Amino acid sequence: MIQTRREYNYCFIFEDGSKKNFKVVLDGRSRIIRETKKDLPSWTLLSHHQCPPCSLDNETHSHCPVAVNIAELVSTFIQSPSHKKCTVSCSSPERLVSKDTTVQKGLSSILGLLMATSGCPVMDFLRPLARFHLPFATVDESVFRSVAAYLLRQYFLKDEEQTADFELNNILGQYEVVKKVNKGMLERIRDISVRDADQNAIVTLNSLAQILEIEIETNLESLRHYFVEE
Template identity: 50%
Template sequence: MEQQDITINYSFDLANGTKKRFLIRLDPLTSLMKTSSHSKVEWTRLTAHQCSCCRLSADQTAHCPVAVNIADLVTAFKDILSHESCSVSCITTERTTIKETIVQDGLSSIMGIIMATSGCPTLDILRPMARFHLPFASVDESMFRIVSVYLLRQYFIEKDGREPDFQLSRIKQYWKQIERVNEGILNRIRYAAELDADKNAIVILNCLAQILPMEIDEDLNSLRPYFSRPDTIA
């Protein structure tokens, strides 16, 4: 069966009556197809507050792919406070999810999927999760998905004849780099957003990047209770 493009519609209905709509379109390999109309603004240039771990060069691209693709969001929410109440809906082919929440939580959810699919070499490890996007995920849900996807990746690596990492010995290295990218993007949007909604959305994403290595160090004990019943699979 031919794979189809993936569409994700996010809607923000703020308490003051303001409505904001965003369409995310991914190709079958979960790479972002739509780019921002604000892609040429100065803070999106690759060399403007470039991430310390960036693997791209100005010879490859003039603009940071993540910055380019979140620019519309940053512009749309630059004068909105992070704790403003809103109703956020996420519509995919499979389901519609609606949550009464605050702006920073909805923004964190949509920014996460855009950043993971923008073509940043460091964030590309997160791209397979985009096909099965889970909006408004809790910390436990995020941990479960991240580790599960990482281990599935190792299965395919082994099938390809390469050396897998089933012991999670390398995952912390990846997430340290992801943390640096989040910090770099936060530095960029500090110069583009007047209020704190966009900034706090990135802070939320970065908190997850900081929590995961600690969870790995503790042998994922927060998830262990879900597997505490006797194993019935021989």
């Protein structure tokens, strides 16, 4: 049964007792539900540092969907330094996850969720992961989830008698494009950021894409021992 709506509520609590809250609301297809805003910042325009793999055009889209999705978060943390200590919690219908961490790492977790659910055609293959969002995922967890989601998609493609790729031949190409989108978002944010927390959060996401590439190229050796008895 498809859920019609779900919420992720992030709360950043700082050492001085101040808080910043951010809510992500998704529909049953894990697409973000947001209020339509007319006063979007200029850096969200589609033509502003448009990503090379972008398939959208100005006739149908005046603004980049990923940039629009992260605009409020970027403006909220525009004054925040990367390594400022805080406690970040994420509540969902199933659980509450909390971690003593830094602004950069907390932002990386929520940015990944926002970018995957934005409606960007390039990033849309990541949308199923948003339904099973794992805040503050480790590198191993991220690699496991990414590869498992890719293989599950291939299972459904085969079930629909379409071409499936169980050898992971095309996964590297997908994440190469993700890196280009991350770079495009980084260039946009650099134009307006005062501090570096949001920029470094994007860099962290890009690092995970790079690690995944290495893992695939080395036949997922870091995960093999979980499945193969020595």
